Amino acid sequence: MSFLHLAILLPFMAAILIPLFYKQLKHIHTGWFVLVVPVILFVYFFQKIGPVSKGLNDYSTANWIPSLGIQFTVYADGLSLLFALLISGIGALVVLYSIYYLSKEKEELHKFYVYLLLFMGAMLGVVLSDNLVVLYTFWELTSLSSFLLIGYWHTREKSRYGAVKSMLITVFGGLSMLGGIILLYLITGTFSVREMVIQAAVIMEHPLFLAALILFLLGAFTKSAQFPFYIWLPDAMEAPTPVSAYLHSATMVKAGIYLTARFTPVFGLAPEWFWLVGGIGILTLAWGSFNAIKQTDLKAILAFSTVSQLGLIMSLLGAGAAALHFESLDDNLFTVAAVAAIFHLINHATFKGSLFMAAGIIDHETGTRDIRRLGGLMNFMPITFTIALIGAFSMAGIPPFNGFLSKEMFFTGMVNLLEFDLFNADTWGILFPVLAWVGSVFTFIYSMIIVFKPFTGKLQAEKLEKKPHEAPLGMLISPVILASLVILFGIFPNILAASIIEPAAASIYPFLLEDGEKFHVHISHWHGFSPELYMTIGVIVLGAILYATQSKWKRLFKLFPEKLTLNRLYDQSLHGLESGSEKIQKFYMTGFLRNYLGIIFIFTAALTGWALFAQSAFSFKAESNAPIGTYEVVLAVLMTAGVVTILFAKSRLTSIIALGSVGYGVALFFVLFRAPDLALTQLVIETITTALFLLCFYYLPELQKREKLAFKVNNLLISLGVGTVVTLIALSANSQRVSKTISEYFIENSYKEAGGKNMVNVILVDFRGFDTLFEITVLGIAALGIFAMVKLRMSRKEQS
Amino acid sequence: MFDIVMRISLLILAVSTLMYFYRLVKGPTVPDRVVALDAIGINLIGMTAVISVVLKTNSFLEVILLLGILAFIGTVAFSKFLEKGEIIENDRNQ
Numbered sequence: 001m002s003f004l005h006l007a008i009l010l011p012f013m014a015a016i017l018i019p020l021f022y023k024q025l026k027h028i029h030t031g032w033f034v035l036v037v038p039v040i041l042f043v044y045f046f047q048k049i050g051p052v053s054k055g056l057n058d059y060s061t062a063n064w065i066p067s068l069g070i071q072f073t074v075y076a077d078g079l080s081l082l083f084a085l086l087i088s089g090i091g092a093l094v095v096l097y098s099i100y101y102l103s104k105e106k107e108e109l110h111k112f113y114v115y116l117l118l119f120m121g122a123m124l125g126v127v128l129s130d131n132l133v134v135l136y137t138f139w140e141l142t143s144l145s146s147f148l149l150i151g152y153w154h155t156r157e158k159s160r161y162g163a164v165k166s167m168l169i170t171v172f173g174g175l176s177m178l179g180g181i182i183l184l185y186l187i188t189g190t191f192s193v194r195e196m197v198i199q200a201a202v203i204m205e206h207p208l209f210l211a212a213l214i215l216f217l218l219g220a221f222t223k224s225a226q227f228p229f230y231i232w233l234p235d236a237m238e239a240p241t242p243v244s245a246y247l248h249s250a251t252m253v254k255a256g257i258y259l260t261a262r263f264t265p266v267f268g269l270a271p272e273w274f275w276l277v278g279g280i281g282i283l284t285l286a287w288g289s290f291n292a293i294k295q296t297d298l299k300a301i302l303a304f305s306t307v308s309q310l311g312l313i314m315s316l317l318g319a320g321a322a323a324l325h326f327e328s329l330d331d332n333l334f335t336v337a338a339v340a341a342i343f344h345l346i347n348h349a350t351f352k353g354s355l356f357m358a359a360g361i362i363d364h365e366t367g368t369r370d371i372r373r374l375g376g377l378m379n380f381m382p383i384t385f386t387i388a389l390i391g392a393f394s395m396a397g398i399p400p401f402n403g404f405l406s407k408e409m410f411f412t413g414m415v416n417l418l419e420f421d422l423f424n425a426d427t428w429g430i431l432f433p434v435l436a437w438v439g440s441v442f443t444f445i446y447s448m449i450i451v452f453k454p455f456t457g458k459l460q461a462e463k464l465e466k467k468p469h470e471a472p473l474g475m476l477i478s479p480v481i482l483a484s485l486v487i488l489f490g491i492f493p494n495i496l497a498a499s500i501i502e503p504a505a506a507s508i509y510p511f512l513l514e515d516g517e518k519f520h521v522h523i524s525h526w527h528g529f530s531p532e533l534y535m536t537i538g539v540i541v542l543g544a545i546l547y548a549t550q551s552k553w554k555r556l557f558k559l560f561p562e563k564l565t566l567n568r569l570y571d572q573s574l575h576g577l578e579s580g581s582e583k584i585q586k587f588y589m590t591g592f593l594r595n596y597l598g599i600i601f602i603f604t605a606a607l608t609g610w611a612l613f614a615q616s617a618f619s620f621k622a623e624s625n626a627p628i629g630t631y632e633v634v635l636a637v638l639m640t641a642g643v644v645t646i647l648f649a650k651s652r653l654t655s656i657i658a659l660g661s662v663g664y665g666v667a668l669f670f671v672l673f674r675a676p677d678l679a680l681t682q683l684v685i686e687t688i689t690t691a692l693f694l695l696c697f698y699y700l701p702e703l704q705k706r707e708k709l710a711f712k713v714n715n716l717l718i719s720l721g722v723g724t725v726v727t728l729i730a731l732s733a734n735s736q737r738v739s740k741t742i743s744e745y746f747i748e749n750s751y752k753e754a755g756g757k758n759m760v761n762v763i764l765v766d767f768r769g770f771d772t773l774f775e776i777t778v779l780g781i782a783a784l785g786i787f788a789m790v791k792l793r794m795s796r797k798e799q800s
Numbered sequence: 801m802f803d804i805v806m807r808i809s810l811l812i813l814a815v816s817t818l819m820y821f822y823r824l825v826k827g828p829t830v831p832d833r834v835v836a837l838d839a840i841g842i843n844l845i846g847m848t849a850v851i852s853v854v855l856k857t858n859s860f861l862e863v864i865l866l867l868g869i870l871a872f873i874g875t876v877a878f879s880k881f882l883e884k885g886e887i888i889e890n891d892r893n894q
Contacts, residue, residue, distance in 0.1 A: 630807065630810075630811070631810065631851065634810075634811070634814040635814075637818075638814070638817060638818065638821065641818070641821050641825075642821070645821075645824070645825050653830060653833075654825070654827075654833070657824060657833050657834075657837055658824070658825070660837065660874075661821070661824065661837065661840060664840065664841070664844055667844075667863075668844060668847060668848070671847075671848050671851055671852075671860055671863060672851060674855065674857070674859075676859040676860050676862065676863060679860070679863045680862055680863055680866055683863065683866050683867060683870055684866065684870065687870045687873065687874055690874070691874075691877055694877075694878075694881055698881070
């Protein structure tokens, strides 16, 4: 155990205590107690920046299930630390914001903060774990706590729908990831990420490699809302706004990004990785930004913009994998992509967090988030407007905000791909910069919608539920801090470079560095007249024109058929799965015993018959058989006559009598085959059974068909099949005896050992007395059961 | 010679049982069938006895006794069933 372990476990421990505080200290908002946790964590992780940027990574192990190679191993390098700082830092700001956002009187705060702390601890566990099984455990905990948080207002139907949807999709991905983890374990024999990175070459050549890669990416893509799994994120916007800001913009959706970055050194050399991560990422960017424009709900716009920005980061990670094909850092054009990914990750967390909080403020102070009802809020909410302006301009990539810098680096990374000459990137690679540019134009447009639609224009006071006014100071603190960071990182980007980005990039490219060598990242505002600059200018110009003329072309979105959306596909397939399984169940669960018996008999006959045939087990040898005497033949004819009578009897009474005669025939067979005890028992039992049948016969209701049983071909075939197969098995088994019987032992020893001359009885009570004991038990249970059935039914009748 | 006699008698018993079977199947009334069943039981006694002789054993004498008792009880039970519609009279049923 180390402090790092404690840091992961601290939120869980706090989560246990929070309901206590909530119950005992009613007058203080519970959030204040919660706030302590992320602040402590942030301070702890902050002071780790120094050692980690010098390359001193923290590593420690605690025993969990050592016999299975599952250890609670924590590992803090640049990448983990970056995420841990994001989680604890934005966590603190979100808790602060939620104190003013959620009402102490109206909300069940203890639940909210328990879920939130669970999520925070789980997320820290995901980014700091080195053992993949532990990572998976925390990964599912994030899914679970996210489910609870989305469904926080559980009385609303839409919240529940969104929660279930996100749960289904992320757990689907999580389970795929577990499959990938197990495959990787089969390949490498370890669950440790660091050891897998060392064995990257072994993994690449293994036949299970591709399956492991795809399963892993399924996990990462579902969590990070990549195409086509992004559909849960817009529906997750039913969560309280602090949750949306925290989980669905800054942290949880970046768990997939973290995983992709973490496994770049393992899988990155494969062309599938480059094309899947890069291609899906860039597709998500364009698709998400395109869809964001048609939304009318502020949070829905932000959700689609999150999808699109995550696609951007993902595509950069894909492009960054190209750098692994070079031996060193010199002249390596492609490392810039991974650096841009890290940088944009930080930037996105800052500006998207502030935008969500601004949207939450608008919702809180006006009662709506619909941009068609909002307008002219600038004069009422100047501070919120400033925050939204900074956030949205940064998202659009306008200088001097930090989004501009990462967008420039994004374009650089994408343009550099044109010079990558592996995996057909020299031909198809042109798609990357083109889609990136188109996506950026759409990004610009929706960013402008977010700022200008609610804040400028005319105030539609009659459509608003409340009279708009500026938010309370406490609610503004967090977004103001985030917006200040946007500006700070925008103007002085290099304070991040050496402290955080360089060690994080070093963990993505562990092999590119020689001993003692460090990444050198320098982010500059001015690159000279490069293609990126023209692309940015193009984005701003075209975006501005399109924004100004949007009323003319927005009708295009209406042409897009609603039936072809992925949401519809999800709903339809869910419904299809439900009705399909219901149909299957209705098909074979008919409720009729005869159908089940038919199925059982068909399978018995078919499987054993097939097994006989497949093993060619037929064998009929008559030489060891005893000669057949006249008595046996006559008796067999008699019994056959009885059986046939049962089958074709017109009345039940005939069947019962014929059955009795068959039983007596069996008794006579026992006589013939020299089994006096069996014959005695058989006779008595047969008589009693026949009497019992007659008893049942008497109580049968009047309404029953006296005529011949309906003849069914299916039943005939099934019964013939079962009879044939059983006969064949009996004959084959009899002619293939492998060993002698053990009856010699009983013959020799029944008098010597047990002192009895009746061998059957000696076996029953001496040699194998246990069977007899339990058969006696069976009879006792049957007797008691009959008594209970008769008695209890009577008493129930009396009660009613 | 003895063996042949035994076989012949067994054959005769079997044939008579088959004929009782015909009565058992054909009916036409239930009492016909019950009587046939009773006679089959008695025939079985005979067959068991003959078989015991053939097999040279006295292990089946209990079987013969039991068959006699059962055939009697069974026939009485059937008769009572046909007469009254039930075998064991119970106060609760009335």
